[in-house]
Amino acid sequence: MVDASPTLPAPALDQLRRSFHGDVITPADGSYDDARRLWNALHDRRPAAIVRPRDPSEVATAICFGRDHDLEITVRSGGHSLAGLTGRAGGLVVDLSAMRGVEVDPERRTARANGGALLGELDVAAQAHGLVCPVGVVGHTGVAGLTLGGGVGRLQRQFGLTIDNLAAVELVTADGRLVRTSETEEPDLFWGMRGAGWNFGIATAFELRLHPFGPDLHRGILVFPATEIQAAWDVFRDYAPHAPDAVSLIFGIDRAGPDAGYPDELIGRPIAYIAYNHSGAAGSVERDTAGLHVGPKPAMSVIGSRPYLDVQTAHDLAFDWGHRSFIAGFNADDVRPEALGELVEVVAGAPGAGTFSITALGGAIGRAAEEGTAYAGRAAVFDLSADAAWSDAALDDANRDWVRRAMAVVEPDATVGRYANEISDVGPEETRLIYGDAKLARLAALKRTWDADNVFHVNHNVAPAAAWVTRAPAG
Ligand SMILES: Cc1cc2nc3c(=O)[nH]c(=O)nc-3n(C[C@H](O)[C@H](O)[C@H](O)COP(=O)(O)OP(=O)(O)OC[C@H]3O[C@@H](n4cnc5c(N)ncnc54)[C@H](O)[C@@H]3O)c2cc1C
Incomplete structure (x- = not known):
């Protein structure tokens, strides 16, 4: 949907430009359309201004300007x-793209990522010292958005979520203060920053713990025709809950496209696959992954090692800016066998590129204390998600409906917790389902302390009013 065209009074803009050295971009500027573009082309927003602060003090200036x-x-x-x-239509975008950059301290095994840094910068800077931080799987994703929600990717079963490797965050709060938070500095706020962090301010720097790792990552994909889905799932389901931490794995249902090297007989048909990464010692790969190779013979398999940095950027083009995208997900401990056949039918009929994924959680993710962070659902065995990508705007509703239909098939399997970063629907009920009632009440109390006016509300929003007040009273 295209937002209406917004304006800001000229004197207000002049005042901002006098106190701000970074870019101030409005609809009158030639760079406006490029600057307002979002990764997800489904959303076409026309803000009144986009500002690009260069340091935390300019972030504070931007917040004050927006509020004033x-x-x-x-x-x-x-x-x-x-x-x-x-x-937001007519709103103010505080764009941190002028605050990129990552510095690594190899002695302390830490990285300092500025608020606008991208995952690829962190990966490259850490690998230069044989180190790694577990992050996401596409290099042009922002460190900030990913980390503030949790951070799931290829190494998390071994090293924990990105938030489990977060040592400190610096943020500018709604009243323009620069605050540092860690286990020992404003520890309550630090709890909330790890899973619901967009709610409390604008993060200007992240300190992250790093681990020795690399340079190679072993990985494999086993592809089966959908007719073998039950046997392939039995293998995955038996293996995943007891998998070694070094193995991350996904069970996927997809349609075989023409460009991915699938055998001719699979092209255009639904497939099931098991994709895995092994991040441990090369000598333990065979032993650790043997349990994944005990099922039906795959129609296609690709197995081998590649430099970690190559793997981390391998999907950057496929997931380039400009797609229309919609996604939903929730946690589960199992999937009922009868759901599999139905999921295959739903995937076969997807109006765009529609994928259903079952990601194994557990390992270091599950061992971290549930109460230690705002992120909810540490005990879950799986994350289930449906993901649609397409380019024709006429298919927007059909693709949204498709994602909801796919998730409805597995709704009876849902357990507590949803990963905020993989949810396109936004609203009070979504927020409640992400955190659960108890964590939401604690987050609401934090919100009253740090952002009582709900300045930062364009997110999976925790309303400052207590959770039981924001929901309709029963009876
Ligand atoms: C191609 C692609 C691949 C992905 N892969 C993964 C993956 O492997 N693992 C995973 O866990 N997630 C993944 N995601 C989801 C991703 O984590 C979220 O979309 C995340 O919010 C993106 O962060 P960003 O900074 O790029 O986004 P933005 O759109 O810039 O921001 C996202 C949210 O974070 C808030 N925010 C951004 N920066 C700040 C800041 N500095 N301070 C406070 N709030 C801020 C914004 O207000 C917004 O609500 C992927 C998404 C895409 C599109």
Whole structure:
């Protein structure tokens, strides 16, 4: 949907430009259309202004300006919000793309990522010292948005979520203060930053713990015709809950496209696959992954080692800016066998590129204390998600409906917790399902302390009013 064209009074803009050295971009500027573009082309936002602060003090200036002029403030780092949360019609975008950069301290095994840094910068800077931080799987995603929600990827079963490797965050709060938070500095706020962090301010720097790793990552994909889905799933389901931490794995249902090297007989048909990464010692790969090779003979398999940095950028083009995208997901401990056949039918009939994924959680993710962070659902065995990508705007509703239909098939399997970063629907009920009632009440109390006016509300929003007040009273 295209937002209406907004304007800001010239004197207000002049005042901002006098106190701000970074870019101030309005609809009158030639760069406006490029600057307002989001990764997800489903969302076409026309903000009144986009500002690009160069340091935390300019972030504070931007927040004050937005508040003084009653503008809805949105924050943008990598611009990859699947829900299109990085722009509002007539609002103010605080775009941190002029605050990129990552510095690594190899002695302390830490990285300092600026608020606008991208995952690829962190990967490259850490690998230069034989180190790694577990992040996501596409290099142009923002460190900020990913980390503030949790951070899931190829190494998390071994090293924990990105938030489990977060040592400190610096943020500018709604009243323009620069605050540092860690286990020992404003520890309550640090709890909330790890899973619901967009709610409390604009993060200007992240300190992350790194681990020795690399340079190679062993990986494999086993592809089966959908007719073998039950046997392939039995293998995955038996293996995943007891998998060694070094193995991350996904069970996927997809349609075989013409460009991915699938055998001719699979092209255009639904397939099931098991994809895995092994991040441990090369000598233990065979032993650790043997349990994945005990099922039906795959129609196609690709197995081998590649430099980790190549793997981390291998999907950057396929997931380039400009797709229309919609996604939903929730946690589960199992999937009922009868759901599999239905999922195959749903995937076969997807109006765009539609994928259903079952990601194994557990390992270091599951061993971290549930109460230690705002992220909810540590005990879950699987994350289930349906993901649609397409390019024709006429198919927007059909693709949204498709994602909801796919998730409805597995709704009876849902357990507590949803990963905020993989949810395109936004609203109070979604927020409640992400965190659960108890965590939401604790987050609401934090919100009253740090952002009582709900300045930062364009996100999976925790309303400052207590959870039981924001929901309709029963009876
Ligand atoms: C191609 C692609 C691949 C992905 N892969 C993964 C993956 O492997 N693992 C995973 O866990 N997730 C993944 N995601 C989801 C991703 O984590 C979220 O979309 C995330 O919000 C993106 O962060 P961003 O900074 O790029 O987004 P933005 O759109 O810039 O921001 C997203 C949200 O974070 C807030 N925000 C951004 N920066 C700040 C800041 N500095 N301070 C406070 N709030 C801020 C924004 O207000 C917004 O609500 C992927 C998404 C895409 C599009």
